[in-house]
Amino acid sequence: MFHNLDSLIHQFSCVSLEEMNNVTLMNRVDTKLVINKTQLNSLLESIINDYEVLKINNNILMSYSSLYFDTKANKFYSDHHNGKNNRIKIRQRKYIESDLCFLEIKQKNGKGFTNKTRIPIKDFEVNLTNSSKEFIAKTTEKDFDLLPSLWNSFNRITLVSLKNKERVTIDLNVNYNINQVKKSFNNIVIIEVKQERFNRKSKIIKSLKTIKQNPFSISKYCIGMISLYNDIKYNVFKNKLLKINKIA
Template sequence: MDLSKRYENLKSVIHQFDSVSLNEMNSVALMKRTDTKFIVNISYLTSILKELQKSYRVLEIKDKRIMDYMSLYLDTPEFKFYHDHHNGIVNRTKIRQRKYVDSNLTFLEIKQKNGKGETKKSRIKLKDFEADLSTSSKDFIFKITRQNFELKPSLWNRFNRITLVNLEDKERATIDLKLTYSSDNTEKSYENLVVIEVKQSKFDRTATIVKVLKKFNYLPYSISKYCIGVTHIYPNLKQNLFKNKLLKINKIIA
């Protein structure tokens, strides 16, 4: 089945879900949470979604359920954030600007991960992307990280996202597809890759989505969308510890 047909089937299934509004979803904001990722071949996504329909609602904004996102990641000239992840540093940071295109909202977001596997996200609203950080943005970054990083744009990322919400269990799941990375004149797209991220106060293996993914032989898999993009856009950077992850991704989406 060609990709365009898969997307048509996907849209059809998504519109069979009950919807949830942005305001309703705020009750499951989970700014401090455990994130658990799964990588899936898009050919299985429609079947997976059919089994989730009774337990989850889908975010809808202006009659749209598959949203457009854009991100601009920031890193130091030495790619500190990338190398921290590559080298297995448990207390690590990622800084990005993200535009929620359908809501016309842009945020500066800081994600901090600790040794317990918990992720804390802090953010402030921006007028638009800032290639050169404003004073208020720099002040916010220092307030959260207590460090004066020298930051520059490192990677652009575009993707589509479906957001599922279980209001009863205070749980969200994001489903990212059509991931495209770019910087200057270099671009890399993953048309068959789907990254599912389950966001919970703490990881619950009994959650419906986790059980359904296990049924399809998909188990939690730790990856960073940022780091995967960097390995393709900046092939000269150290990446030997990511090679097995790249092989795994290529095997799943083949």
């Protein structure tokens, strides 16, 4: 699988990290979809002339590692589960090939837009530094008592549309762990289309529709929380988890 995938993604035209900065889309609409990894190659073949692929130091398949934070009562997870329109996710993310690490805050408003704010940090902070706490308080205008809630790692391909202001992330080999409990989703691919506003004429959206894959709203954070914690409420996500397992 990886050998064929590697050959295929190297057929795309490449875009550098500096060039991709024009499509950062920090304030955006995110559309998520989930497919089985066996469908990925044919999907990429169908869009090869419509997107460029991000290349950093000769790497296209990037490695990411994230550490999520939540309150002791798992407020951020619960807000998502309970359908709260205005909600927050806080994480540290390391971009392995770039050797960069950021503290990132994603805030979703009632209109479906996601605003992402971040600052560079030296490395993962299991215990948040004062400067990180200050950034979180200033950005969220809240005073949260935060604890590490979830480790997450995955590989990512990033595409940039040649026609629209649009980025696409394709995540493979999604793994979670916390407190020596682990869960892997190696047979699914999570696709996220990031746009200024939802555009159903997007080439990848149209290609996914031809294989009967429609938007599927669930976050990697929530998937991990459901998978690793036995004492959290997840009835709203139950059908979505069943669908993910069926796709896998």
